[in-house]
């Protein structure tokens with residue numbers, strides 16, 4: 001098949017990471033092609049849905065630092081496109097006062113001087129009447145946090161990319177990548193060439209990496225995205241000062257439970273479990289495990305008495321998890337002009353703009369703006385056994 005086009009860079013996968021990478025490349029005047037296997041917009045990956053949480057509250061400084069610039073990049077995009085993508089709600093972080101995880105969230109906020117409020121058992125109900133704070137739990141609010149309008153953001157960044165001259169071809173599944181000084185990318189529709197390629201294929205990353213001789217330790221899980229009906233209409237919305245929240249761990253589970261106010265679907269509060277069961281991304285809907293929903297029901301009965309403890313809507317999404325839950329943002333170990341953004345482990349959306357900038361820098365052979373040690377592929381290599 002003859003070559004259909006030559007580009008400075010080809011980005012594979014038009015989720016949040018690929019779309020922001022393509023946008024950054026076009027901003028740098030690079031001739032860029034963004035390839036997507038499904039017709040856009042779609043709901044088969046990890047970036048769909050109306051909302052995502054954006055927060056500086058993290059249990060590690062590095063993410064809080066990244067978020068400083070990232071918030072500016074989100075604001076720049078809002079300004080450039082003339083569209084609102086963010087709404088401040090605050091993020092309530094709760095967890096056992098003595099647990100390491102809760103203490104790390106709290107100290108990261110304090111150390112980095114993020115505007116915050118520590119709540120006590122005495123004043124908690126006055127500020128957040130909707131939630132019962134469990135005995136022994138601490139509570140802190142990241143005041144900078146809020147909601148990103150995810151579907152809208154994706155549409156906008158793709159539109160801005162096209163305005164800058166970028167090309168999107170959807171319904172074009174990449175079936176092969178041939179490394180070389182010029183990389184050849186084959187889809188069912190044709191063959192393209194580029195000086196560099198960025199792979200941002202979400203749950204399908206390993207499938208694309210196989211022809212390049214690389215396999216990453218990624219686990220794909222299906223997430224049940226649950227919405228719970230308010231007993232009293234308009235009681236858990238942003239206007240009623242219901243915040244986004246994360247419970248770091250609790251009586252019901254060791255994984256996070258998190259929630260978003262009811263503005264998304266009127267009357268329905270999104271509350272999800274930060275884990276799911278393993279799935280093949282092409283067979284997502286055959287994964288029917290609902291044990292996470294039982295956990296959520298028990299939590300809602302105990303701590304959110306204003307919600308009906310039966311999910312009103314359940315949608316599906318996927319996480320692509322790395323063993324340590326840190327991202328992969330790196331060059332291919334054997335081919336420096338193949339760049340990989342993968343394993344966003346269920347917390348990547350908020351970082352889309354800054355990850356796009358970093359993947360763009362790597363694909364242009366530039367020194368990345370941050371020390372990316374945490375995100376390197378070499379961290380997965382087996383550690384040599386110590387001599388006995």
Ligand SMILES: Cc1cc2nc3c(=O)[nH]c(=O)nc-3n(C[C@H](O)[C@H](O)[C@H](O)COP(=O)(O)OP(=O)(O)OC[C@H]3O[C@@H](n4cnc5c(N)ncnc54)[C@H](O)[C@@H]3O)c2cc1C
Nearest residue numbers: 013015016017037045046047053174202317344348349350
């Ligand atoms: C339920 C849920 C809640 C979440 N909540 C939050 C949150 O509150 N805050 C937050 O920051 N993050 C959150 N996340 C995580 C965040 O949404 C993800 O980390 C992020 O969307 C991952 O984006 P991605 O671009 O890597 O993957 P994707 O969005 O899956 O994009 C990959 C794209 O590549 C395409 N593709 C794959 N293979 C090929 C191929 N061969 N050829 C062409 N195209 C291909 C896919 O079709 C897909 O469109 C949440 C995730 C889920 C599922």
Ligand SMILES: O=C(O)[C@@H]1CCCC=N1
Nearest residue numbers: 053246256258274346347
């Ligand atoms: O990244 C986020 O903020 C959300 C909420 C906590 C669990 C994962 N995703």
